Amino acid sequence: xxxxxxxxxxxxxxxxxxxxxxxxxxxxxxxxxxxxxxxxxxxxxxxxxxxxxxxxxxxxxxxxxxxxxxxxxxxxxxxxxxxxxxxxxxxxxxxxxxxxxxxxxxxxxxxxxxxxxxxxxxxxxxxxxxxxxxxxxxxxxxxxxxxxxxxxxxxxxxxxxxxxxxxxxxxxxxxxxxxxxxxxxxxxxxxxxxxxxxxxxxxxxxxxxxxxxxxxxxxxxxxxxxxxxxxxxxxxxxxxxxxxxxxxxxxxxxxxxxxxxxxxxxxxxxxxxxxxxxxxxxxxxxxxxxxxxxxxxxxxxxxxxxxxxxxxxxxxxxxxxxxxxxxxxxxxxxxxxxxxxxxxxxxxxxxxxxxxxxxxxxxxxxxxxxxxxxxxxxxxxxxxxxxxxxxxxxxxxxxxxxxxxxxxxxxxxxxxxxxxxxxxxxxxxxxxxxxxxxxxxxxxxxxxxxxxxxxxxxxxxxxxxxxxxxxxxxxxxxxxxxxxxxxxxxxxxxxxxxxxxxxxxxxxxxxxxxxxxxxxxxxxx
Numbered sequence: 304x305x306x307x308x309x310x311x312x313x314x315x316x317x318x319x320x321x322x323x324x325x326x327x328x329x330x331x332x333x334x335x336x337x338x339x340x341x342x343x344x345x346x347x348x349x350x351x352x353x354x355x356x357x358x359x360x361x362x363x364x365x366x367x368x369x370x371x372x373x374x375x376x377x378x379x380x381x382x383x384x385x386x387x388x389x390x391x392x393x394x395x396x397x398x399x400x401x402x403x404x405x406x407x408x409x410x411x412x413x414x415x416x417x418x419x420x421x422x423x424x425x426x427x428x429x430x431x432x433x434x435x436x437x438x439x440x441x442x443x444x445x446x447x448x449x450x451x452x453x454x455x456x457x458x459x460x461x462x463x464x465x466x467x468x469x470x471x472x473x474x475x476x477x478x479x480x481x482x483x484x485x486x487x488x489x490x491x492x493x494x495x496x497x498x499x500x501x502x503x504x505x506x507x508x509x510x511x512x513x514x515x516x517x518x519x520x521x522x523x524x525x526x527x528x529x530x531x532x533x534x535x536x537x538x539x540x541x542x543x544x545x546x547x548x549x550x551x552x553x554x555x556x557x558x559x560x561x562x563x564x565x566x567x568x569x570x571x572x573x574x575x576x577x578x579x580x581x582x583x584x585x586x587x588x589x590x591x592x593x594x595x596x597x598x599x600x601x602x603x604x605x606x607x608x609x610x611x612x613x614x615x616x617x618x619x620x621x622x623x624x625x626x627x628x629x630x631x632x633x634x635x636x637x638x639x640x641x642x643x644x645x646x647x648x649x650x651x652x653x654x655x656x657x658x659x660x661x662x663x664x665x666x667x668x669x670x671x672x673x674x675x676x677x678x679x680x681x682x683x684x685x686x687x688x689x690x691x692x693x694x695x696x697x698x699x700x701x702x703x704x705x706x707x708x709x710x711x712x713x714x715x716x717x718x719x720x721x722x723x724x725x726x727x728x729x730x731x732x733x734x735x736x737x738x739x740x741x742x743x744x745x746x747x748x749x750x751x752x753x754x755x756x757x758x759x760x761x762x763x764x765x766x767x768x769x770x771x772x773x774x775x776x777x778x779x780x781x782x783x784x785x786x787x788x789x790x791x792x793x794x795x796x797x798x799x800x801x802x803x804x805x806x807x808x809x810x811x812x813x814x815x816x817x818x819x820x821x822x823x824x825x826x827x828x
Contacts, residue, residue, distance in 0.1 A: 319657030349434025374666020509771030524638030667787025
């Protein structure tokens with residue numbers, strides 16, 4: 304089995320992983336491993352921009368407040384403060400590396416507005432191509448300085464005496480490799496492809512969460528899953544995400560009768576937090592309605608939103624009707640591998656950044672355009688921390704794991720997706736969750752330390768999907784309340800949600816910052 308060594312191993316090629324690689328490669332030997340191509344990630348698909356309180360009459364406190372409200376008071380305040388206070392610096396950092404953000408005719412940064420934001424504070428690049436422009440720039444920057452392995456899947460994290468000391472991988476040709484490093488950084492993204500309709504890249508199947516669980520790291524808040532309200536879906540086929548920026552420019556959600564479905568639901572109407580909008584659309588569809596995004600008010604739609612316009616062409620959807628057929632789709636998980644303020648997990652030597660990590664910034668529901676921001680903020684934090692760490696005196700030759708040829712019974716990907724959507728989807732209850740939990744448990748193998756089962760790429764993916772699906776379901780059973788991205792119809796309201804509705808109306812009272820509360824989180828390990 305071939306051995307490769309570095310100072311830092313980064314797993315994943317989204318904005319968090321690439322930015323960390325860019326920063327760390329100035330002083331460290333960095334290897335980046337991705338199971339697909341370097342440009343396969345959720346980040347490159349991100350149409351929305353980056354939220355930063357840089358406009359007139361805006362402040363980090365307003366950004367903080369909107370983040371906490373969207374997160375249903377489940378956020379870690381320290382982490383949110385770190386996120387929003389660093390946001391303007393992050394925009395400047397990206398400008399400094401050559402990212403060209405959209406500007407008005409006065410050369411000022413153009414600021415958009417999205418759901419849950421009370422101010423225009425979203426910075427975009429290329430209209431609805433922000434993620435693509437940033438990722439392409441980062442790839443160019445890291446290629447000369449970082450060793451990159453594509454089409455290679457990290458199989459398991461390797462541990463020794465309570466430390467994460469390396470990883471084992473398998474490439475498309477079936478070859479195994481062992482990597483060793485002082486610092487292993489998970490940046491594998493979320494879990495979107497556990498569901499049949501998703502905004503996520505096809506590679507995003509919960510791998511990092513499953514590997515961290517098997518290695519013994521703590522996981523937290525996995526029940527909180529955000530469904531983006533507006534996936535472009537025609538004849539039951541999803542064609543991609545319709546950015547919230549479209550509603551920020553005045554588009555409205557309507558049914559086939561032309562009725563505005565968000566009227567009377569929330570004070571922000573179509574720009575309410577995503578969990579509320581997604582549930583409203585879902586319930587309308589359950590009642591037999593077709594839901595559309597009415598874009599007729601937006602001038603020069605094709606110029607303003609070129610990516611969405613191209614998706615409409617692909618799906619043979621006529622933009623000239625002014626109506627885009629939409630449905631909610633799995634978008635983002637707020638929970639993940641538990642970390643501290645510097646990305647350290649509970650397993651020494653293992654770090655997590657980006658969507659796979661739980662930093663506490665998102666609470667029970669992520670505020671729009673805080674995800675790219677989180678990736679860069681915590682890439683900075685983990686790089687800063689790793690630079691400060693002394694050289695470790697740990698064993699650099701972990702025990703070579705046993706590779707066993709066992710036949711696993713694993714369900715097909717479509718089966719997993721159907722079970723998740725039907726039982727652990729937008730609206731849940733105990734009976735459905737118990738069914739899903741028992742269904743997943745019949746496929747979970749028994750592992751012991753440093754045991755590797757010889758599986759194909761697809762089988763590894765399905766094993767990780769089963770493991771992560773079970774973890775999400777178990778977490779959802781434990782939380783007997785409805786909050787943010789976790790809605791239990793058998794526990795429909797909590798006192799905090801009733802207070803939230805009053806608080807949104809009285810938002811101008813800034814002294815209510817002090818009333819923000821957190822609740823105890825579910826921790827699995």
